[in-house]
Amino acid sequence: MSPHTLPPRTGASLWIWRLTWLAWAGLLLQQVLDAWLTGVPWIIWLGKLLPLLIFLPGMLRDRLRSFIWLCFVSLLYFIALVERVFAVPTGVLGWSGLLAVCLLFSAGMLYVRWRARELRQSDPATESA
Numbered sequence: 315m316s317p318h319t320l321p322p323r324t325g326a327s328l329w330i331w332r333l334t335w336l337a338w339a340g341l342l343l344q345q346v347l348d349a350w351l352t353g354v355p356w357i358i359w360l361g362k363l364l365p366l367l368i369f370l371p372g373m374l375r376d377r378l379r380s381f382i383w384l385c386f387v388s389l390l391y392f393i394a395l396v397e398r399v400f401a402v403p404t405g406v407l408g409w410s411g412l413l414a415v416c417l418l419f420s421a422g423m424l425y426v427r428w429r430a431r432e433l434r435q436s437d438p439a440t441e442s443a
Contacts, residue, residue, distance in 0.1 A: 341415055
């Protein structure tokens with residue numbers, strides 16, 4: 315197997331990979347809606363969206379390190395969204411973002427674990443050891 319060819323996702327890793335992407339898209343959409351509805355300047359748009367978009371190339375290439383760092387960065391969104399939910403408890407946008415970020419963190423970590431196990435099992439170098 316060449317270093318650029320990864321085995322296909324199967325079983326649990328395929329399901330959790332889809333869930334990770336769904337949560338990422340949900341959080342991105344929530345951040346876009348929040349910035350648009352509050353009418354913030356472009357620099358705030360950049361601050362809200364760039365941390366999510368910077369990991370996109372690595373996620374598309376299935377680099378587990380990108381998923382790991384995305385999970386770490388999602389904790390910053392978690393802090394901001396918890397603060398928002400406490401400030402405006404009836405705000406649906408804050409609650410939806412909090413749900414998306416919790417799902418993103420959990421699914422992302424599970425994906426890294428299960429995908430790493432798949433990659434180890436498919437690597438002939440580790441099978442001979």
